[in-house]
Amino acid sequence: xxxxxxxxxxxxxxxxxxxxxxxxxxxxxxxxxxxxxxxxxxxxxxxxxxxxxxxxxxxxxxxxxxxxxxxxxxxxxxxxxxxxxxxxxxxxxxxxxxxxxxxxxxxxxxxxxxxxxxxxxxxxxxxxxxxxxxxxxxxxxxxxxxxxxxxxxxxxxxxxxxxxxxxxxxxxxxxxxxxxxxxxxxxxxxxxxxxxxxxxxxxxxxxxxxxxxxxxxxxxxxxxxxxxxxxxxxxxxxxxxxx
Numbered sequence: 001x002x003x004x005x006x007x008x009x010x011x012x013x014x015x016x017x018x019x020x021x022x023x024x025x026x027x028x029x030x031x032x033x034x035x036x037x038x039x040x041x042x043x044x045x046x047x048x049x050x051x052x053x054x055x056x057x058x059x060x061x062x063x064x065x066x067x068x069x070x071x072x073x074x075x076x077x078x079x080x081x082x083x084x085x086x087x088x089x090x091x092x093x094x095x096x097x098x099x100x101x102x103x104x105x106x107x108x109x110x111x112x113x114x115x116x117x118x119x120x121x122x123x124x125x126x127x128x129x130x131x132x133x134x135x136x137x138x139x140x141x142x143x144x145x146x147x148x149x150x151x152x153x154x155x156x157x158x159x160x161x162x163x164x165x166x167x168x169x170x171x172x173x174x175x176x177x178x179x180x181x182x183x184x185x186x187x188x189x190x191x192x193x194x195x196x197x198x199x200x201x202x203x204x205x206x207x208x209x210x211x212x213x214x215x216x217x218x219x220x221x222x223x224x225x226x227x228x229x230x231x232x233x234x235x236x237x238x239x240x241x242x243x
Contacts, residue, residue: 043068063090
């Protein structure tokens, strides 16, 4: 088996176990594989680590611990927005226990006494999954500005459109009520009608302006997306010879 790069530091691993000798042995072994180690002596302390800002990305958790046992800790971890990769360690054997552990939220299950090279392989699997998730999150964050419109600007335009539309509907209602209430039209009535019609026309122009602004915003973002997705065309051999 190839040895890991000694200059490369992997994720922080939490060792959660109430037995000091087990924690010491795990620390001495895992630290050789270029992982940074933190320790918890019971489930409650491990849960505090899980809720912290710098939560360890991988955890080896003993099943039988005081305060909060390993299975309960896995269930609690499922409620976190970003939870660690958990390997549950136990002396209990049997398929039912393994199923219970994985159903509770553990990502992996290892029975004591275990082979330390097997533990190392399980940790490497967890590290690969974490690296993949981190890379995926980075790619999503990088694409957000290119993929989506400026939502503040978009919300501002749509709010303006709603306000203008409400004003225009209100003026239309007033005009309709005014027409219905008048049987004989006088000169003043005609002036009021023309004024209301002109106000509706001006409001409609405002609404049209906001719609055009919205279309320009969306069209510019679509062009950016098309340019971003368009593959770079390679010049053919024939075109290079002609040039």
